[in-house]
Structures are given as structure tokens and as C-alpha cells.
Amino acid sequence: MQGGGGNRKTTERKGEKEPFHVIHKVPSGDSPYVRAKHVQLVLKDPEAAIVLFWKAINAGDRVDSALKDMAVVMKQQDRAEEAIEAIKSFRDRCSKQAQESLDNVLIDLYKKCGRIDEQIELLKQKLRLIYQGEAFNGKPTKTARSHGKKFQVSIKQETSRILGNLGWAYMQQSNYVAAVVVYRKAQLIDPDANKACNLGLCLMKQERYDEAWSVLEDVLQGRITGSDDSKSRNRAEELMHELESLQSAEFLSTQLGQNLEEVFAEGLDQLLSQWTPSRSRRLPIFEEISQFRDQVAC
Template sequence: MFNESASCSSDNPVGNKALPNLPAGNTPYAKAKHAQMVDKDPEKAIALFRAAIDVGDKVDSSLKDMAIVMKQQNMSEEAIEAIKSLRNRCSDEAQESLDNVLLELYKGCGRMDEHIMLLNHKLNLINQGLLFHGKRAKTAKSQGKKITISIEQETLRLLGNLGWAYLQQSNYMAAEAVYRKALSIESDNNKICNLGICLMHQGKVAEAKMMLQNVKPASANDPQGLDSHLKSYERAQHMLKELEENPI
């Protein structure tokens, strides 16, 4: 995250040494970041990001940052349309990042058909060896730290999201297929629990029960968040109990 400061120089409004991560200068993009991070003026920031795009100033970053600010202002639908209409001005290297922003926007707006379509598109890029520009890993930022994401990790993340999306649509057969594919790559308690839910929805209670017996209960007090299957485990166990008490 960017550092914040309440003061700035009148000659160079974004050149304050206390804000080393803000771009220097008086370009539209630099002013937009200042409006976003220092002035805390999202409307002004959005207008300046759009101005930066119009004049070709850091278009990749401007469009992504503008969409993120729009999302924060409950303007997700507008952010979606902005990305769709303006992404052709961005570089090839920026398209993957814009897709990731779109996925979050689609999810937040409940536009699950488009969410699923984009997830499948990204998985197809992996199958074609085109994601990460053909490399086996990429460097990304998470909570301000640089991390390395392998193509296998990205595949599992996308499959998990796709399975969840099919669950939201009550498309249990499709969700089951996706979770089985993910689990063939790597065992994961959260995906096992969700697969069990898919199976129970399809009347395969005995298979689901056998599968869930191998999953240890999750802990809500895990300080490192390792038990990420807490909610899915509770849902699966609750559903199993209900089905056993009230068989169809």
C-alpha cells in the first residue's frame, strides 16, 4: 500500500519525500494518485485517471486504478464498462491484470455468467501456455509484499473460483467436475468440503460422507488462517446432518 501524508509541496504536489511510492510530477496520472491517496477525493481521482487515459499518460495503471476507485465508490457497473471500452488502449502486458479486476467486479455485481466465462477464458489461456506470457511463474504483490505465483497455483485458484461460481448457480454437476479436477492436482480441504456439498445436492450422500470423514474440523482461532475450510466444513457438516436426519 502507498504511504499517506497530510502535507505536500505547492510546487510539486506529489513530490513529498514522505510519500516515496507516489509518482512525481504534475502529469494527470501523478495528480490522480495524489487525489486518491492524499486528498482522499475519489471523484477527483476518477476524473484525473480518465484524463490520464485520454492523453495516454500511464494508461495501463490509470485504467486499473480508476476501476479500483470506482469499485470502492460502489460504481462497479461503471467500472466494468470502463474496462471493456478502454482496455484496447492498454498494453498486452496489462490485459491479465485487467481481467483479474474484472473478475472481482463481476463477482461483486452478481454477474456470474460473465464471471464464469472469464474464468474459463483464463483457464484456456493456461492450457494454451499463454498465461503469464508463457512463463511458469510470475511475481505479484500481496499485502505490500512481493510473492511468486506458479502456474499451478494460479490454476488451482481459478478452478476454486470457478467451482464456487457454479455452486452459486446451483450447477452442481459442473461444480463437481471442476472440484474433482482441482483435487486431482492437489488435495485441499476447502475444495473437498465443497465437493461434498455438490455430491449431497445430487443425492450422493454416502460418497459425500465418506469423503468428508477424511477432513479434520477447521479452527476459527487459527492465527495464520491455515484452516481456510472453516465455513465450507461447517456448511457441509450441517447439510450432511440434515440429510441423515431427514433422508429424501
């Protein structure tokens, strides 16, 4: 009998409707931050959400999350410059634990705005923190989120990710020498097919075709993998075709240059022989002067 009652209670609990905040994945309560999240995620009104996030920050309500979320929404609304200034102005109100995630948002904002120098400087700063053992608040891993799912990230993975972003930033400045150094370091730490393709492209830009071929072949042969292997292989194939074209063009250019040198040398010899006057081709007046001089001499 007792078992039957327990089953009924379990059934009743299963039949109960889940709370609103659970269904819509918003925090519970009625604070400024909660209202901002409700407007953002349920009502789908980003501009109104930004106003409410400002109110939450000014009220001191979950400032860490409010500032970060507001910056992300601003970026989506093409207000990235405003988001950068907001983070710089109010990050001192946030906890020490929130600074790292704010830096990650800033890096994305700098990228969005094309502020590459600032992006590079911040990426270097994050690498310094890793080398000094201060990243992840001194822990070997941290919990990250992507598409609503949580997962663990190691220091090794984070270092490779930052190096990849730094390599990409150098590519935007056409600083392929620095990009190659950074991408090679990233590959030593945590090999990745997408970064390998970028490395191959940077080597191609420097006309280091044999090295580029070796890197891209590793991707095509599956010796280097990534999160999206099919996409990386397709890109590697495209780069391989481009590389073959560049090598063919270089070969033809070299051959053409050699042929032109030979043709020029032959042509120059002919021109010199034409420019050197022979006795038989002197103008008549010179022949007459020569004859007169011979007669006088006699």
C-alpha cells in the same frame, strides 16, 4: 579518522526524512496519474481520484495502471457496471502485458454485478490460455501483489485458483454437477481446504452424502490444508453437522415411507372387504325380491 567520518555520514543518512512519495507509497512526479494516486491514497477522495484517472487515460499517462486502478476504485464506490464498460472501452489502449490483470479485475466486477455467465466465459478463456501456454506471457511464474506485498504465483496455483472461481460461479447457478467436476479437478492440481468444503457442499446438494462425508473428513483430519486452516475446519464442522441432519432426515423419511406403505396396504385390504357386499349384509328389499323369486320358481 576516515572510518569516523563514514559513520557520521551513515548516521546523517539514517536521520534524513524519507521522501513524501516513499512515505505514502505513491509514485513520484506531477503527471495526471501521479496526482490521481495522491488524491486516492493521501487525500482519500475516491470520486476526485476517478476524475483524475480519466484524465490520465485520456492523456496517455500510464494507461495500464490508470485504467486498472480506476476500475478498482469504481468498484469500491459501487460503480462496478461503469468500471466494466470502462475496461471494455479502453483496454485496447493498454499493453499486452496488462491484459491478464485487466481480466482479473473484470472477473471480480462480473462477480460484484452478478453477471455470472460472463464471469464463467472469461474464466474459461483464462483456462484456455493456460492450456495453450500463453498465460503469464509464457513464463512459469508471475509476481502478484496482496495487501502491499509481492509474492510469486505458479501456473499450477493459478490454474487451481481459476478452477475454484469457476466452481463458485457454477454454484451460484445451482449447477452442482458442473461445480463438482471443476472442484475435483482443482483438488487434483493443488488441494485446498476451502475448495474442499465447497466440493462437500455441492455433493450434499446432490444427496451424495457418503462422498461429501469423505471430503469433509479430509479437511477435519488435516489431510487437506489451506491458507486459513482454522476457518476451513470450522466450516467443515458446520457442514458435517448439516450432513448428519440430512442423513437423519433421509433415514426417517425412508422409514416413514415404508411404514406408510404397510399401513396403506393393510387399510386397503380392510376397505376392500367392506366394499365387497356379503349376502348377510344385503338391503331388506333385495332379500324380499330374492324370496319372491324363490316362491315363483316353486
